[in-house]
Amino acid sequence: MNPIPMVDLELQYRQLEKEINPAIADVLAGTRFILGPNVSEFEREAADYLGVKHALGCASGTDALHLALRAAGIGPGDEVITSPFTFIATAEAIAYCGATPVFVDIDPTTFNIDPEAVRAAVTERTRALLPVHLFGQPADMDALQQIADEHELLVIEDCAQSFGAAIGDRQTGSMGLAGCFSFFPSKNLGCYGDGGLITTSDSALHETLWTLRNHGRKAGEYFHEMIGYNSRLDEIQAAILRVKLGHIDQFNEQRRRVARAYGRLLADTDLVMPHEDGIGRHVYHQFTMLVPDGRRDELMQALKNERIACAVYYPTPLHRQPAFAELGVHDGLPVSEQVSERCLSLPIFPEMTDEQVERVAECLLKAL
Numbered sequence: 001m002n003p004i005p006m007v008d009l010e011l012q013y014r015q016l017e018k019e020i021n022p023a024i025a026d027v028l029a030g031t032r033f034i035l036g037p038n039v040s041e042f043e044r045e046a047a048d049y050l051g052v053k054h055a056l057g058c059a060s061g062t063d064a065l066h067l068a069l070r071a072a073g074i075g076p077g078d079e080v081i082t083s084p085f086t087f088i089a090t091a092e093a094i095a096y097c098g099a100t101p102v103f104v105d106i107d108p109t110t111f112n113i114d115p116e117a118v119r120a121a122v123t124e125r126t127r128a129l130l131p132v133h134l135f136g137q138p139a140d141m142d143a144l145q146q147i148a149d150e151h152e153l154l155v156i157e158d159c160a161q162s163f164g165a166a167i168g169d170r171q172t173g174s175m176g177l178a179g180c181f182s183f184f185p186s187k188n189l190g191c192y193g194d195g196g197l198i199t200t201s202d203s204a205l206h207e208t209l210w211t212l213r214n215h216g217r218k219a220g221e222y223f224h225e226m227i228g229y230n231s232r233l234d235e236i237q238a239a240i241l242r243v244k245l246g247h248i249d250q251f252n253e254q255r256r257r258v259a260r261a262y263g264r265l266l267a268d269t270d271l272v273m274p275h276e277d278g279i280g281r282h283v284y285h286q287f288t289m290l291v292p293d294g295r296r297d298e299l300m301q302a303l304k305n306e307r308i309a310c311a312v313y314y315p316t317p318l319h320r321q322p323a324f325a326e327l328g329v330h331d332g333l334p335v336s337e338q339v340s341e342r343c344l345s346l347p348i349f350p351e352m353t354d355e356q357v358e359r360v361a362e363c364l365l366k367a368l
């Protein structure tokens with residue numbers, strides 16, 4: 001039996017190499033390696049796709065979050081409400097600004113922050129909400145925006161896992177003040193190294209971001225308005241992303257096909273399938289289910305025996321991470337803790353075949 005990986009980046013490359021290789025060769029021959037034409041074209045194309053005025057490439061999803069928070073004026077003394085059930089970069093970006101991440105509990109079915117918990121956590125020092133569209137499923141942006149409006153808070157979206165996810169015709173990354181995307185290779189839209197993107201329709205914020213990402217520099221001149229960063233999207237990565245952007249709708253549709261098949265094949269089990277809550281269109285960056293209490297190790301071993309990959313996203317919520325120990329231990333986040341003990345992510349990628357999905361499902365059915 002061939003192994004089934006979490007994602008098959010080699011297969012995707014083989015399918016796209018006739019488009020990607022010449023795009024890379026053009027960059028090499030053109031030698032405009034830093035902020036060349038592919039970066040600006042990709043920014044235009046991504047902004048059009050996402051339905052925002054501006055998109056700005058940067059070095060990673062982590063930097064996208066950091067720069068967006070900085071540009072929005074988040075700093076020491078400020079609190080930013082976010083999820084404890086996410087990749088650590090979400091909360092690291094808050095800490096980089098000298099602000100304090102405030103973790104609130106999640107919804108047990110979508111794994112996104114619970115708007116009622118957000119409302120209860122607002123204090124005088126709260127400046128922003130940082131929802132994550134986790135695993136590709138949009139957070140409840142309307143409820144969050146309402147809370148933000150009531151308390152005059154900014155909303156910045158962590159879209160690292162949600163390129164192409166939408167609520168109606170509103171793309172994730174177009175609803176808050178800014179959206180922050182990652183192009184880490186395994187993301188729904190991934191490049192062949194690190195890369196990120198910040199979206200906004202606020203032209204003043206865009207101007208600040210533009211300056212911040214390139215050493216605080218104004219257009220053209222060696223004149224530095226502020227202390228900025230070296231956080232540019234690489235030109236070769238931008239060329240790759242322009243090719244892949246042309247395929248993103250099909251990639252996401254294929255992910256949804258795999259998710260539907262898992263849902264069908266595993267419907268009559270004690271596994272709790274991820275489901276779409278009617279808020280928006282899920283693009284299944286991960287297919288993450290909940291397994292019966294105490295059975296995760298055994299199911300992971302059964303998959304491993306059949307050479308099927310699986311992963312735990314995420315085993316330790318951020319409020320339990322040593323990195324955030326100084327915030328003090330929270331006892332009030334039981335859903336995040338239960339979910340991190342029972343979650344299990346299955347292989348999902350656009351090129352996954354029906355036979356592969358069936359093999360995964362059969363293995364689980366047998367083990368259960």
Ligand SMILES: *Cc1c(COP(=O)(O)O)cnc(C)c1O
Pocket residue numbers: 060061062063086087089090132158160161181182183184194195196
């Ligand atoms: C991947 C990821 C990031 C960080 O992106 P990088 O490009 O790896 O820096 C941030 N937030 C979430 C939710 C992610 O999944």
